[in-house]
Amino acid sequence: xxxxxxxxxxxxxxxxxxxxxxxxxxxxxxxxxxxxxxxxxxxxxxxxxxxxxxxxxxxxxxxxxxxxxxxxxxxxxxxxxxxxxxxxxxxxxxxxxxxxxxxxxxxxxxxxxxxxxxxxxxxxxxxxxxxxxxxxxxxxxxxxxxxxxxxxxxxxxxxxxxxxxxxxxxxxxxxxxxxxxxxxxxxxxxxxxxxxxxxxxxxxxxxxxxxxxxxxxxxxxxxxxxxxxxxxxxxxxxxxxxxxxxxxxxxxxxxxxxxxxxxxxxxxxx
DNA sequence: CTCCAGGCTG
DNA sequence: CAGCCCGGAG
Numbered sequence: 001x002x003x004x005x006x007x008x009x010x011x012x013x014x015x016x017x018x019x020x021x022x023x024x025x026x027x028x029x030x031x032x033x034x035x036x037x038x039x040x041x042x043x044x045x046x047x048x049x050x051x052x053x054x055x056x057x058x059x060x061x062x063x064x065x066x067x068x069x070x071x072x073x074x075x076x077x078x079x080x081x082x083x084x085x086x087x088x089x090x091x092x093x094x095x096x097x098x099x100x101x102x103x104x105x106x107x108x109x110x111x112x113x114x115x116x117x118x119x120x121x122x123x124x125x126x127x128x129x130x131x132x133x134x135x136x137x138x139x140x141x142x143x144x145x146x147x148x149x150x151x152x153x154x155x156x157x158x159x160x161x162x163x164x165x166x167x168x169x170x171x172x173x174x175x176x177x178x179x180x181x182x183x184x185x186x187x188x189x190x191x192x193x194x195x196x197x198x199x200x201x202x203x204x205x206x207x208x209x210x211x212x213x214x215x216x217x218x219x220x221x222x223x224x225x226x227x228x229x230x231x232x233x234x235x236x237x238x239x240x241x242x243x244x245x246x247x248x249x250x251x252x253x254x255x256x257x258x259x260x261x262x263x264x265x266x267x268x269x270x
Numbered sequence: 271c272t273c274c275a276g277g278c279t280g
Numbered sequence: 281c282a283g284c285c286c287g288g289a290g
Binding site: 092 | 284
């Protein structure tokens, strides 16, 4: 794995740490999944926070831990109930994958959320970011966590090219982590990054671009899920009457393929 | 229009 | 690699 070597003087890192930590002392966000010492809370929040702002996640998270207070209760849940509770957050596949992960962790890991990158990476819906963030936030493990916030903070602080790959950022990110303070440090970086001026954010765009939502295929999918939650189950005719869109049947087919929706005789349900 | 504690599939 | 997955706020 080839990575660009970034020469950064130790003194610069010391200054950087002080800047971030003193800022954090004044502007720390109080979030319900922080400092609870509960890895399950971290797991739930990280799934919910994928491409979704903190403010939007908050009420969903609180509702979630009320209904599914621990991993075991989630592992015993019905998929339809999980989708209904998730509805409104977006990217419904995350809910399916979260539930699948809960089942796998209960059955294969004694209901203990794994603390190492490689084990986590194998779970559905957990990629490079989450395989790092869970060890860091839930177990205070020292490893680089790079989301869009931290990425921008590092690029801005050390004057790096805006399109630098995350892999090239990792050695620097690792060397910045204060000893035994991984969880706090990454929380601080994220709060700092989230608070950065929009002009700075726009000057360091994400590595990938989102496709439009309005008029998109997935907008139709979202409507189908919402209707099935409301009505319990619906026929194709019923769906067509409620959703006047030429792409309805194809959207339904895709949802069936992904097992977000099931066909029961002549009706569809979650 | 763009943003967001990303990840999966082809 | 590109394209796709949801949805509300700025």
